[in-house]
Amino acid sequence: MKISDLATRTGLTAHTIRYYERIGLMPAADRDSSGHRAYDERTLVWVEFLGHLKTTGMPIRDMLDYARLRAAGAGTEGRRKAMLAQHRAVVAQRVVDLNECLDVLDAKIAGYGD
Amino acid sequence: MKISDLATRTGLTAHTIRYYERIGLMPAADRDSSGHRAYDERTLVWVEFLGHLKTTGMPIRDMLDYARLRAAGAGTEGRRKAMLAQHRAVVAQRVVDLNECLDVLDAKIAGYGD
DNA sequence: CTACAACTTCGAGCGCACTCTAAGTCAAGC
DNA sequence: GCTTGACTTAGAGTGCGCTCGAAGTTGTAG
Numbered sequence: 001m002k003i004s005d006l007a008t009r010t011g012l013t014a015h016t017i018r019y020y021e022r023i024g025l026m027p028a029a030d031r032d033s034s035g036h037r038a039y040d041e042r043t044l045v046w047v048e049f050l051g052h053l054k055t056t057g058m059p060i061r062d063m064l065d066y067a068r069l070r071a072a073g074a075g076t077e078g079r080r081k082a083m084l085a086q087h088r089a090v091v092a093q094r095v096v097d098l099n100e101c102l103d104v105l106d107a108k109i110a111g112y113g114d
Numbered sequence: 115m116k117i118s119d120l121a122t123r124t125g126l127t128a129h130t131i132r133y134y135e136r137i138g139l140m141p142a143a144d145r146d147s148s149g150h151r152a153y154d155e156r157t158l159v160w161v162e163f164l165g166h167l168k169t170t171g172m173p174i175r176d177m178l179d180y181a182r183l184r185a186a187g188a189g190t191e192g193r194r195k196a197m198l199a200q201h202r203a204v205v206a207q208r209v210v211d212l213n214e215c216l217d218v219l220d221a222k223i224a225g226y227g228d
Numbered sequence: 229c230t231a232c233a234a235c236t237t238c239g240a241g242c243g244c245a246c247t248c249t250a251a252g253t254c255a256a257g258c
Numbered sequence: 259g260c261t262t263g264a265c266t267t268a269g270a271g272t273g274c275g276c277t278c279g280a281a282g283t284t285g286t287a288g
Contacts, residue, residue: 004234014235015277023275034284036235049222056215060275081226088219095212098205101170105202108163112195118264128265129247137245148254150265174245 001039003029010047017047025050025060025067056091115153117143124161131161139164139174139181170205 003014010017020026026046029037053063066083069076117128124131134140135151140160143151167177180197183190 002235013277016275018237019276034235036284049218052215052218055211056219077226081223084219084223084226088216088223091212091216091219095209095216097169098209098212101166102202102205102209104163104166105170105198105205109195109198109202112191112198116265127247130245132266133246148265150254 001041001044003037003039006039006044006047009044010051012047020047020050023060024064027071053087056087057094058087062087115155115158117151117153120153120158120161123158124165126161134161134164137174138178141185167201170201171208172201176201 001009003017006012006017007014012020017026021029026043029039029043032038050063053066062083066080069080069083115123117131120126120131121128126134131140135143140157143153143157146152164177167180176197180194183194183197
């Protein structure tokens, strides 16, 4: 898979994918015979997971912490699990906050009448 | 109410409040005898509402559109209602997305075992 | 053979939302 | 009278997450 294919399938741009690699969010990509980046399905899965973290508002520096643990491999599962569990709690709270805001919006919208 | 009081009660800083005034998110504040900003409860309500819009991810430029309609007064209620209704739909979708991400996180967390 | 598109690296630039600094004014307490 | 601390202005600086541009190389279609 070329970088443009990965871009299409993830919704990112090739520029953004290279940026992610540069800052360490993605491991250095394999290269084909002409020096172009060649990706496999595992990379796609990883980028999609990063997308979930991004959707839930995790800052890149935290994703980097997680990516480094992942790169370190065995022995870091406990810390990775703890990171995700902690993040999960933050996201769950944000859902609660957003639902409260939806109520406020509904009240305000209703206040404008028909 | 002085700017420091408004800051305390809204969780913003005095710097941020002045910034909001500068860009037009808040009307020019009344001044006391020594030229300091003096706020009333209505301003507090407005800032809190801005806080809800911010929590729900509305960009400042959209808040500005809303603030301008509000400042224009009567005759803009329809458009204000439409803006909020549109935003409400976006926020509701984000709640859906976040809940999906929570499922992904739960699956990942479970995958790490005990 | 020649376009042309897609890739490469490096580094600069951008939009957002603050955040802070500097220099000065003013009111209250010791 | 003097210090202290909160206020004032204008404008510069920060951190984040991209986003783009320039200049060069390579693979493919006509």
